[in-house]
Amino acid sequence: MSIGFTEDHEHLRELVRRFLQARSPSHEVRRLIRDGLGRDDEVWFQMAGQLGLQGIAIPEEYGGSGFGPTELGIVLEEMGRVLLVAPYFSTVALAGQTLTASDDEEARRRWLPGIADGSLTATLAVAEHGGTGARTEIATIAEPAGDGWALTGTKLFVLDGHTADLLLVVARAEDGIGLFGVEGDAAGVVRTELESLDLTRGMAEVVLDAAPAIRVGGDRPSGGWLPRVRDLVLASLAAEQIGGAARCLELAVEYAKVREQFGRPIGSFQAVKHKCAGLLIEIEAGRSAAYHAGFAVAEPGAEGAAAAALAKAYCSEVFTHAAKECIQIHGGIGYTWEHDAHLFLRRAKSSELLFGTPARQRARFADLVEI
Amino acid sequence: MTLQERANPAPAETGEEFRTRLRAFFTDHHPGRAPKDPAERFAWNRRWLATMFDHGYAGPGWPREFGGMELSFAHQVIYQEELARARVPGPLGTGLGIVAPTIIKYGTREQRDRWLGPMLRGDKVWAQGYSEPGAGSDLPSLRTTARRDGDEYVVNGQKVWTTHAGDADLFFTLVRTGTPQSRQKGITYLVVDARARGVQVRPLRDLTGGHAFAEVYFDDVRVPVADRIGEENEGWPLVRTSLGHERAAGAMNQAALYRRVLTELEDLARERGLLADPLVRARFTDLEIQVRIIRYNAQRIISDILAKGEPGAASSVSRLLISAFEQEIHEFALDLLGPAALLGKSAAQSVQRSRWLHGFLRTRASTIGAGTREIQLNTIAEQVLGLPHDPAMPPR
Numbered sequence: 001m002s003i004g005f006t007e008d009h010e011h012l013r014e015l016v017r018r019f020l021q022a023r024s025p026s027h028e029v030r031r032l033i034r035d036g037l038g039r040d041d042e043v044w045f046q047m048a049g050q051l052g053l054q055g056i057a058i059p060e061e062y063g064g065s066g067f068g069p070t071e072l073g074i075v076l077e078e079m080g081r082v083l084l085v086a087p088y089f090s091t092v093a094l095a096g097q098t099l100t101a102s103d104d105e106e107a108r109r110r111w112l113p114g115i116a117d118g119s120l121t122a123t124l125a126v127a128e129h130g131g132t133g134a135r136t137e138i139a140t141i142a143e144p145a146g147d148g149w150a151l152t153g154t155k156l157f158v159l160d161g162h163t164a165d166l167l168l169v170v171a172r173a174e175d176g177i178g179l180f181g182v183e184g185d186a187a188g189v190v191r192t193e194l195e196s197l198d199l200t201r202g203m204a205e206v207v208l209d210a211a212p213a214i215r216v217g218g219d220r221p222s223g224g225w226l227p228r229v230r231d232l233v234l235a236s237l238a239a240e241q242i243g244g245a246a247r248c249l250e251l252a253v254e255y256a257k258v259r260e261q262f263g264r265p266i267g268s269f270q271a272v273k274h275k276c277a278g279l280l281i282e283i284e285a286g287r288s289a290a291y292h293a294g295f296a297v298a299e300p301g302a303e304g305a306a307a308a309a310l311a312k313a314y315c316s317e318v319f320t321h322a323a324k325e326c327i328q329i330h331g332g333i334g335y336t337w338e339h340d341a342h343l344f345l346r347r348a349k350s351s352e353l354l355f356g357t358p359a360r361q362r363a364r365f366a367d368l369v370e371i
Numbered sequence: 372m373t374l375q376e377r378a379n380p381a382p383a384e385t386g387e388e389f390r391t392r393l394r395a396f397f398t399d400h401h402p403g404r405a406p407k408d409p410a411e412r413f414a415w416n417r418r419w420l421a422t423m424f425d426h427g428y429a430g431p432g433w434p435r436e437f438g439g440m441e442l443s444f445a446h447q448v449i450y451q452e453e454l455a456r457a458r459v460p461g462p463l464g465t466g467l468g469i470v471a472p473t474i475i476k477y478g479t480r481e482q483r484d485r486w487l488g489p490m491l492r493g494d495k496v497w498a499q500g501y502s503e504p505g506a507g508s509d510l511p512s513l514r515t516t517a518r519r520d521g522d523e524y525v526v527n528g529q530k531v532w533t534t535h536a537g538d539a540d541l542f543f544t545l546v547r548t549g550t551p552q553s554r555q556k557g558i559t560y561l562v563v564d565a566r567a568r569g570v571q572v573r574p575l576r577d578l579t580g581g582h583a584f585a586e587v588y589f590d591d592v593r594v595p596v597a598d599r600i601g602e603e604n605e606g607w608p609l610v611r612t613s614l615g616h617e618r619a620a621g622a623m624n625q626a627a628l629y630r631r632v633l634t635e636l637e638d639l640a641r642e643r644g645l646l647a648d649p650l651v652r653a654r655f656t657d658l659e660i661q662v663r664i665i666r667y668n669a670q671r672i673i674s675d676i677l678a679k680g681e682p683g684a685a686s687s688v689s690r691l692l693i694s695a696f697e698q699e700i701h702e703f704a705l706d707l708l709g710p711a712a713l714l715g716k717s718a719a720q721s722v723q724r725s726r727w728l729h730g731f732l733r734t735r736a737s738t739i740g741a742g743t744r745e746i747q748l749n750t751i752a753e754q755v756l757g758l759p760h761d762p763a764m765p766p767r
């Protein structure tokens with residue numbers, strides 16, 4: 001397996017970067033935060049219709065373009081750089097990949113075309129009170145009801161859970177842990193947006209009280225494919241994180257070149273220089289980890305699982321570190337609300353703690369590679 | 372007998388007796404829990420300072436003639452320990468710690484009488500206007516000007532990141548009276564009334580979402596020459612003044628404070644059954660070591676002062692140790708609590724009203740405000756280790 005991007009990959013990156021530079025500049029990000037809307041509809045439909053970004057990792061037969069985690073990673077890295085405010089990560093990286101990985105033809109047919117054309121938003125609800133998303137934590141119960149199922153329990157930290165049209169909920173059925181599709185506005189679903197650190201990506205509490213659901217995977221246990229979803233999610237998140245980290249370094253370097261103190265640019269001080277160079281080393285290392293994970297999770301297997309855990313652990317820390325140093329290098333300005341540095345710090349810390357902290361991913365990694 | 376004489380230890384009173392008396396005072400007059408509303412909290416804090424002052428328990432290191440207690444250093448340490456133990460708030464604004472020592476040392480008799488008592492009693496709140504948009508680490512490049520006009524100065528310019536500017540009655544400012552190139556040779560100290568004509572305070576939102584600092588604009592503000600501290604163009608040496616001893620005693624207060632914060636985090640971890648994890652224990656062990664070292668370091672500064680009258684090398688590292696600890700403990704709290712730590716105050720599941728989350732954001736300032744970490748390391752390298760001065764920087 002080689003880690004290398006083709007010319008097409010570079011074109012994709014270029015295309016997405018130009019689009020996001022135009023459509024998601026800082027003042028737009030701030031406007032969306034202020035309005036609390038979660039997305040700009042026009043941007044969202046352009047992304048789906050003109051650029052095909054929502055369908056990038058969805059098979060062609062369901063309206064997508066049939067690429068995989070590597071291409072999705074490129075898109076997410078670019079979105080991470082600009083802190084795009086849109087339910088893209090939840091809809092595409094979480095729900096889209098989950099459904100694509102599932103062995104349920106009917107479910108794919110029902111929901112993937114909507115995701116690909118931008119008409120359906122969706123998310124994945126795993127974590128509960130413990131926040132880890134570990135199987136042992138799952139207390140939400142699924143019981144057969146009529147032709148379908150009824151779900152009861154509480155999901156927390158559900159990304160964009162308050163707005164998503166479709167909730168893919170991990171719950172416990174008689175025959176084991178399974179995945180269930182619940183409509184966001186179904187009876188028995190109460191969703192509350194949670195006030196939380198990351199202002200660019202909302203999360204919700206979802207309380208289910210005998211909410212009507214459809215089981216993904218038909219009425220069979222979800223067998224081998226559900227754990228694989230985690231690897232895909234972790235690799236996606238690592239790609240997004242490395243984009244954010246790289247942008248933090250760019251902001252810091254741009255500032256260090258122009259901010260003068262003592263009659264010279266602060267970037268000429270070794271203390272500042274070493275900080276920036278040190279970050280570059282971490283970011284490039286993280287990039288290698290994230291890209292490798294993207295390639296590795298394209299195929300099911302232990303290699304992908306270990307690569308994804310490693311990438312999530314490493315890139316989480318790189319991003320948080322880069323965001324902190326970005327503030328430090330900006331001095332007093334970096335401590336203000338008006339500077340974007342804190343928006344990155346908020347995203348970084350939030351992504352670091354969601355879907356398993358670095359410590360937890362390290363522990364998984366150690367198990368996977370038998371340390 | 373003056374109030375201070377009553378509150379002060381009599382010559383025969385031992386440290387332990389003084390401690391007992393302080394403890395009784397803090398228990399009897401404890402202001403209770405702080406109100407949540409910022410304005411109410413501010414008023415509540417002022418009332419508490421007045422209570423301390425009116426009973427002669429304010430300004431432990433200050434001369435008695437200005438309403439202080441003029442305690443011996445050993446008694447100041449006890450005072451700080453008891454303050455931390457009682458969990459009562461300290462002074463408001465930047466007045467007591469930074470401004471007052473300068474006024475005590477360089478102010479005229481009249482200035483001391485006019486400013487110190489009200490500051491100590493909490494009647495007047497001070498803010499410190501040094502930094503400007505173009506002059507942060509490089510303070511000598513400041514450009515706010517003061518032009519002499521008869522017995523007044525006319526001040527024009529802008530200050531930034533001024534902590535408590537919104538609450539301040541008085542600004543302690545540095546202005547340029549020399550030529551634009553005069554650097555530290557043309558700087559003067561002026562006290563500017565916050566309500567003078569031409570003073571405008573614009574609140575700045577900080578990254579926590581709060582408004583703890585502000586921008587301050589001076590537009591033809593007239594300041595009496597009588598409100599200048601020290602001589603014209605000779606303000607720079609005053610910048611370094613501080614009641615070193617009072618600060619050193621305050622280090623004990625901080626050590627006690629962080630001890631408590633760490634215990635609170637340990638309790639939280641225990642309640643949640645997280646202490647058994649060996650990685651968690653290892654990190655708590657590391658923080659425990661740090662917090663003890665902060666305390667030992669404070670003790671060492673104190674015994675140096677008691678023995679030699681001067682703080683030794685231990686004092687130069689204390690702020691760096693504390694800022695690292697402060698950032699790390701909040702960071703660790705978040706790691707420990709996982710996603711639950713991300714929730715804001717309004718979320719029903721938030722942990723302890725998001726104090727750890729807020730601390731994580733707030734302590735970003737610990738390595739920036741009052742001189743960045745990098746600048747402090749430079750200072751230690753040059754002044755403590757005697758490494759050569761950076762030739763590209765202006766001479767000291």
Ligand SMILES: Cc1cc2nc3c(=O)[nH]c(=O)nc-3n(C[C@H](O)[C@H](O)[C@H](O)COP(=O)(O)OP(=O)(O)OC[C@H]3O[C@@H](n4cnc5c(N)ncnc54)[C@H](O)[C@@H]3O)c2cc1C
Binds near residue numbers: 509
């Ligand atoms: C919360 C908060 C409260 C504050 N309150 C006040 C107040 O009440 N009154 C007041 O006057 N000011 C206040 N300040 C301002 C504070 O003193 C300045 O922010 C600080 O001195 C740094 O200046 P700067 O922000 O201009 O950063 P800069 O000086 O521009 O520094 C930017 C970066 O360059 C680095 N750097 C600069 N010079 C060097 C060098 N020679 N060698 C190596 N690295 C260097 C710095 O370490 C920093 O990382 C406050 C700041 C904060 C964050």
